[in-house]
Amino acid sequence: MNQKSFFDDSEVPMNLLRQRAYNLRWAMQPADVIVLTAADPDFPVAPAIREALQDYxxxxxxxxxxxxxxxxxxxACAKVTTQRKGYACTAHQILAVDSAAAGMMHIARLxxxxxxxxxxxxxxDFLFKASVEAAGGRVKLLPVDPDTGIFDFEKLPELLTPRTKLLGVCNPINPVGRILTREELELLGNFAVENNLWILNDEIWSDIIFSGQTxxxxxxxxxxxxxxxxxxxxFSKTFGLAGLRVGxxxxxxxxxxxxxxxxSAARTTMTGVSTLSQVAATAAYxxxxxxxxxxxxxxxxxxxLGVQKFSQLEGVSVLAPQGTYVLFPNFTAWNLPMEQVCDTLLKKYKVATVPGAxxxxxxxxxxxxxxVFSTSREIFEEGLNRVIHGLTEIRKSTC
Ligand SMILES: Cc1ncc(COP(=O)(O)O)c(C=O)c1O
Known part of the structure; x- marks a missing residue:
């Protein structure tokens, strides 16, 4: 007999998600809506995490x-980094923060x-801009072609001014789903070294890497x-601990x-990570x-499945993510206002998505x-069908 998987359709606890999953997700939508919005898993966390929390x-x-x-x-963070990320890291380098988002903001403020x-x-992800602006700074944008994930590196020197202090790197890239190559990392890293910039390197997605990718x-x-x-x-993406706010x-x-x-103001106790959250994260690692x-x-x-479905649509291109659990199909050829389209998808076709706004x-x-596809096959199939049916109907009605 096949062993039951943690990721079977029956493992998604819909009643609990409808009560507990906020930030654009199930608890914020009517009961007849399928939610494919903010990126965290619909599955209960690993048993070892629950046991560690109960013990504590x-x-x-x-x-x-x-x-x-x-x-x-x-x-645990230093050990996992050393084992999985290809460089030696010690516990003295690790600062616990109450989410990756908070870590980004502290780095920008520094x-x-x-x-x-x-x-x-x-x-x-909007958090790069939000962190820089929280520090009183401004962002300059380095274009990445969302359909190929290729950077316009030619632009990099043009973006540099005497006020440039920080380079943001997101690897793998949310929402494009691409992993940066060694050459790209060298180029970005050396650019920062040559121009005396700090680097905010966000690797929150780096443990969701698909086969054949490094x-x-x-x-x-x-x-x-x-x-x-x-x-x-x-720990929000790989281990489903978003509500525990830990990174x-x-x-x-x-x-x-x-x-x-x-x-970070952690020494004043004005910020800091709940010990319970750190216990959960330690068990995860x-x-x-x-x-x-x-x-x-x-x-x-x-x-x-998602790539196959979206690529069947005429004029629509979609990059198969190498990592992450976000799909980012391009509907530019359909010439639709995507904010409004998402609104109609939600209200009429009962599926929640995020516009590429x-x-x-x-x-x-x-x-x-x-x-987002961090859910069961059953939910994702139904959600995808609604998205594709809805978009096709919206397109027909605007032609
Ligand atoms: C690239 C990126 N960085 C940071 C975060 C924030 O993660 P956390 O829940 O740990 O604040 C997200 C969440 O969507 C993300 O996609």
Whole structure:
């Protein structure tokens, strides 16, 4: 008899998702809507995470943790980084942060003064722009062709001004789903070294990598690049811990670690990660990899389904993601206003998606739709059918 998988259709706890999954997801939509919006899994977390939480809770002590993070958490992060990312990382470099998003904001606050500039990809997750702007800075956009994932590197020198202080790197790229090559990483990293820029290197997606692909981590390229790179990680994507708000930053030097810790305000206790969240994240890193591996295999089969369905549509192109669980089909040829289209998909066709709008991903995202597939096959198939049927009908009605 086949063993039951963690990712069978029956494993999605719809009642709980409808109560607990916020941030554009199930708890925020009517009961007849299928949700393919914000990127976190619809499946319960790995059993080892639940057991670790239950054990910790049963002790009944919830005292303050250390500002930098629990020693076992920092140790687990350093060990996993060393084993999986191709460079030696020590626990002293790890700062626990209450989400990758918070880590990004601390890095921007540390490296940017009001009026300074940062170069970020376009399209890319809105958090890059939001972090830079929270620090009083401005973004300059490095175009990435969303249909091929290829960068317009020629533009890079044009974007540089005396105020440029930071280069944002998202690898793999949300929403394009592409992994950067060694050559691209060298080019970006060396550009930062030559121009004295810090690098905000977001690798939150780097453990969702599909077969035949190799992920290369930016700090592994050279010690000169590593010395300017703050790498951000989180547990929302691979391990489903978004609501526990936990992540970490790998700092390049002891001085950088010290400055980032001060900027984060963790030592004042004004910020900091719940110890419970760190316990969950530590269990994920120590015991969750078999589960994560199965998750990636499940996602890969859904990626193939999504790519196949979208590429059957006339005039629509879609890049098969090499990593991540987001699809980003291009509907430019259909000439539709995507914000309105998403609204109609939601209200009339009962499926929630994210428009490729500047406010989410930058102006380079226009004409696209972002569809997340971290759910069961059954839900994804039904959601996809609704998206494709809805879009086809909307197109007919506007022709
Ligand atoms: C590229 C990228 N960075 C950071 C985040 C934020 O992750 P967290 O939930 O840990 O704040 C996301 C979430 O969508 C993301 O896609």
């Amino acid at each position: 809770i049963s002790g009944g002590i919830f005292s303050y943790g250390p500002a930098e993070g629990l020693p076992e958490f920092r140790q 490296t940017i003064q009001p009026g300074d500039e940062a170069i970020v990809f376009d399209p890319v 992920f290369i981590s930016l700090p592994s390229i050279s010690s000169e690049i590593a010395a300017r790179t703050f790498t951000v990680h989180g 970490f930053v790998i700092c390049p030097t002891p001085e950088a670690f010290e400055s980032l810790t001060v900027v 120590e015991h969750g990899w078999d589960w994560a591996e199965q998750f990636v295999r499940h996602l890969e089969s859904l990626r193939d 500047a406010r989410w991903f930058g102006p380079g995202a226009e004409g696209h739709l972002r569809v």
